[in-house]
Amino acid sequence: MNRIMATLRPDLAVIAGHVAPGAKVLDVGCGDGTLMAALRDERGCDVRGLEIDPHNVAECVGHGLSAIQGDADTDLALYPDASFDYAILSQTLQTTKRPDMVLEELLRIGRRAFVSFPNFGHWRVRSDLLWRGRMPVTRLLPVGWYETPNIHHLTIADFRDFVAARGLKVEGAWYLNGDSLISPAMATWRAEHAVYLLSRG
Known part of the structure; x- marks a missing residue:
């Protein structure tokens, strides 16, 4: 793995x-x-990038990246059909008003879509709700319920x-516990995050 990839x-x-x-990619959020x-x-x-925070947009542009300010809930409609090989939504789906x-x-927009999100079914989340009756605060969900962007x-x-209900094809699925990939077995309990590669069925 090269140095840049290792720091992601x-x-x-x-x-x-x-x-x-060589793919054409839209990174949403x-x-x-x-x-x-x-x-x-x-x-x-x-x-290309779409980002709601103007300070992040400025940082992207300052590094020579093509990014514009916009909101995933409203501004994706501006992009033409099949204009990218991949559309990426990382750790953003749960913050949108209408994730569907x-x-x-x-x-x-994309022929394929990568989506990553935190798994609120992880055992630590379930344990906090069951035993403490509280929304969890963890390393990967580090803020309280009243300030989280997750809606x-x-x-x-x-x-x-x-x-499955929408007939989408899962081309790949990866599950992360901390910084390590884990098997799909018991991922609903053990994975803190999930990454999916989707396409039309």
Whole structure:
């Protein structure tokens, strides 16, 4: 693994490692452009970003990345059909107002879509709710209920049902416990995060 890929957040490293070299990519909720830079510099991709935070957009532009300010809930409609090989939504699905519509837009814009999200069915989350009766605060969910950007709390089981009900094809699925990949067995309990690669069935 090269130096830049090794510094990526684990879910971003999974995504970057499975994007085809030279692909055209839209990173929705691109943050400061860390993934965009890795895809550009290490995979030779043509990468564009959409980001709601103007300070993050400025940081992307300052690093020579093509990013614009926009909201995934409203601004994806501006992109033409099949205009990207991949549309990426990392750790953002649960923060959108209508994740179902956002995912539909991702698969309209991109031939494939990467989606990563925290698994609220992880055993530590279940334990906090069961034994303490409180919303959990963990390393990967580090803020209290009143300040979290997460407005939809989904589990891996929820997402699997969601995808199946819509007839979407799962081309790949990866599960992370901390910084390590784990097997799909018991992922609904053991995985803190999940990454899916989807396409139209």
